[in-house]
Amino acid sequence: MSQAKPRVGLFVTCLVDMMRPSIGFAAVKLLEEAGCEVEVPRGQTCCGQPAYNSGDRKDTEALARQTIAAFEGFDYLVVPSGSCGAMIKDHYPTLFEKEPDWRARAEALAAKTFELISFLVDQRGLEGVSAALAAKATYHDSCSGLRELGVKAQPRKLLASVEGLELKEMSEPEVCCGFGGTFCVKYPDISNRIVSKKSQDIAASGAELLLAGDLGCLMNMAGKLKREGSKVEARHVAEVLAGMTDDPAIGEERS
The missing domain is CATH 3.40.50.11810 (Rossmann fold)
Structure with a gap:
């Protein structure tokens, strides 16, 4: 019996979406060739990093909630960007220190978030x-x-x-x-x-x-x-x- 393919939610990133869509298509190709089922959730927008770096906590939290809701149903969140990946993986959990439910959801998503190339090598063994x-x-x-x-x-x-x-x-x-x-x-x-x-x-x-x-x-x-x-x-x-x-x-x- 064949093993089910892992469901990967591809976080495209703002810059790739607006400036270089070919990177997104390349990411899909690499992930599919590595045996993954790839989806691009329509609910994704910005990861919130520009707002976070500018001290805009309110908008950062709103964007983080939207990203968490869009991707938490997947086996993995994969992103062709170290900066966006680090925002989700390292910084999302710290946004919700006073909200245990959202912190738990952020930590769960962080645990399955990976930069594209590290995911292919470290998780898929490419x-x-x-x-x-x-x-x-x-x-x-x-x-x-x-x-x-x-x-x-x-x-x-x-x-x-x-x-x-x-x-x-x-x-x-x-x-x-x-x-x-x-x-x-x-x-x-x-x-x-x-x-x-x-x-x-x-x-x-x-x-x-x-x-x-x-x-x-x-x-x-x-x-x-x-x-x-x-x-x-x-x-x-x-x-x-x-x-x-x-x-x-x-x-x-x-x-």
Whole structure:
């Protein structure tokens, strides 16, 4: 008797939905190939991180309640973003310290929430992919994915299986890109200095392709690279692993 497929609720994220839907489709493809039944709940909106970082507790709680209600019926919540994943997994339970019922629901959802690539490797036991891409790539470790969720080795493991792809590590892949959600809006000068150093590190790696697991970071770095006249392309790691790199690179206009 065959074992039932785990039901995965895909949290698409605001940026992916509005700016880069192909990442969502790549995530669905990877999850289905890993033996999951994937659904995208219509009740999802924002995870609440921008409001949370800005000190807007009331709206953050409202968004958290909506997300919990939309996803708690699934076996897993999977998100192609370390920052949104960390918001749900690490910060939702702390929002409801004075509401035991909602805290329990938040903790239950947090326990089954995973960043996409770590879910594929750590939960589904994925050893490699069948994608191919002849390119020299470098990988940026996004702050939330790395420091809050422990995403480091997993994307590199799967990228090593992509035929023709050569990974060229930056000297400091774990250093922030300067995006930080609302940080780049509040402190644009500091953010620009940080991403300027990042672009230098990317160039020094000799890579022609920049990869990461967070679209916000990728958009920030891609914008800087483009303004500097760099020919380095930026893509979400899921697009490469799923073999879906036909769309223009992040930061490039569609024809």
